[in-house]
Amino acid sequence: MTDNPIFAVAARAETLRARGADVITLAAGEPQAATSAVVVEAAVAAVRDPVAHHYGPAQGDPDLRELVAANVTRDTGPAWTADDVQIALGAKHALFLALQALVGAGDEVLVAGPGWPGHAEVVAAAGGVAVPVTADKEFRVSVDALDRCRTSRTRALILSSPGNPTGAVHPESRLRDIADWAQRHGMWVISDDIYRAFDYTGTYQSILRVAPQLRCRSVVVGGVSKEHAMTGWRVGWLAAPREIIASARLHVSRTITHVPTVNQRAALAALDDHDTPARAARDYARRRTMLVEALNQIDGIDCPLPDGGMFAFPDVSGLLHDRGWSSSADLAAWLLDTAHVAVVPGEAFNAPGRIRVCFAIDDETLITAIDRLKAALGPVPEADTRQLEEAR
Ligand SMILES: Cc1ncc(COP(=O)(O)O)c(C=O)c1O
Known part of the structure; x- marks a missing residue:
């Protein structure tokens, strides 16, 4: 019996972190933000209500x-x-x-x-x-x-x-x-x-x-x-x-x-x-564009703009071919070990030749991750992840 392969990537990232590496996880299938204060306060009130104890x-x-x-x-x-x-x-x-x-x-x-x-x-x-x-x-x-x-x-x-x-x-x-x-x-x-x-x-x-x-x-x-x-x-x-x-x-x-x-x-x-999901949707829409544009600047990556959800799902087969990796699983392992950026190999979704990259992460971290990806997978044309900072 095998566990979900996405959890395997998360586990490897945790191991590296425990050894002191500054790993950025774009592999998670979850928003990186904390739960909103209004929800946390409701939970605290519930904890104090004896009815909720039974x-x-x-x-x-x-x-x-x-x-x-x-x-x-x-x-x-x-x-x-x-x-x-x-x-x-x-x-x-x-x-x-x-x-x-x-x-x-x-x-x-x-x-x-x-x-x-x-x-x-x-x-x-x-x-x-x-x-x-x-x-x-x-x-x-x-x-x-x-x-x-x-x-x-x-x-x-x-x-x-x-x-x-x-x-x-x-x-x-x-x-x-x-x-x-x-x-x-x-x-x-x-x-x-x-x-x-x-x-x-x-x-x-x-x-x-x-x-x-x-x-x-x-x-x-x-x-x-x-x-x-x-x-x-x-x-x-x-x-x-x-x-x-x-x-x-x-x-x-x-x-x-x-x-x-x-x-x-x-x-x-x-x-x-209703504010939290609306704000998240606005933020993710902006980050999606920033991530997809940056990925498409890397030779060998072809990333469609996703209509929805929290992930970019680029085709990296050109990169594998040009740079000699035998699979997107190899590429993902290399990225994690050398650039300290965790992504999920497409094999986890029955889609070899692709990787899944989550953009439900704060702007600063995403910009750093993009810089690392470009440095690891470049050379690329003058990249402009600063655009987002200016737009903010
Ligand atoms: C398509 C889809 N459905 C369901 C889930 C699971 O959601 P939950 O955490 O509420 O169990 C996920 C989690 O990644 C998902 O991607």
Whole structure:
């Protein structure tokens, strides 16, 4: 059994740090910022409230479920109530709860490739078989590709838009095609909306928004991890038809009992804080441009501008060829050891020849990381990372 390869990069970076190296991590799949003060204060208040010291409902705090339902209704169109929501230990756990309800041993679930390895991992953990669907050149899933992967065992599709690591946002017409396909073949659609706040094109739509008829065969997964810099708090959710929620509630009740109450109160405060995700989205949009422009100045790197998410996903195959590295994993290891910049090799996402570079990091650190990358991988034309400083 292998662990998530992204954690392996983080572990190597930690080892170097422990030896005194000044390592910058652009490998993490999380915002580097601290959780906002308003959320921390809500958690402190919850810690002091004896009600939060005792057992709560397995399905999750009713106030939190109500707010989640209102948000999912706003995003998707069809009405959802607190009864349609299960609170989970992060979006990954929410995905697992949905899959253990939907998938029997050997059932197949289609996942986008390149894609977040966690999708395949939760499918496997739930007893299913993840089948990678090769995305098109713009990293979007097409109906042709879905059809090529469909068998009599296919139960569901996991769609994440904006995606990780690609940042691809599926436009309305593509979502409509996918929805028609799902309906035609009686597929479940699991919409992983964890990056919904980070759409830099203004084109993000939930698949249910364009195809509300899918409501009875859809699971909407979300959480506070990315939007609110709360990855360590472990609060996510699923909104789904009642039979899925009943199964998820039973699973939670039999295993973890419920998500810790203090953390749910923190998530409740987060959902009331609209400034933090809006500010993060503005900052990430600016950093995305700065990073992509800098990467494209390096000979042998071709970096598309991602539509959404928190990552650049450049093609480094030209660099590998020119400089003699045999794989992007070799390049990433070399960058970590010599430039002390951690990135994730594309192999982790089934995309050899690429690397994933996170831009959810503060301006100063990102500028330093860019300077190091350029020094290590140059020569490059006069670089202008100072532009950002002037713009600020
Ligand atoms: C597409 C996607 N979904 C879900 C998750 C997991 O989110 P959480 O930390 O809330 O479990 C991640 C984390 O990287 C992700 O990239």
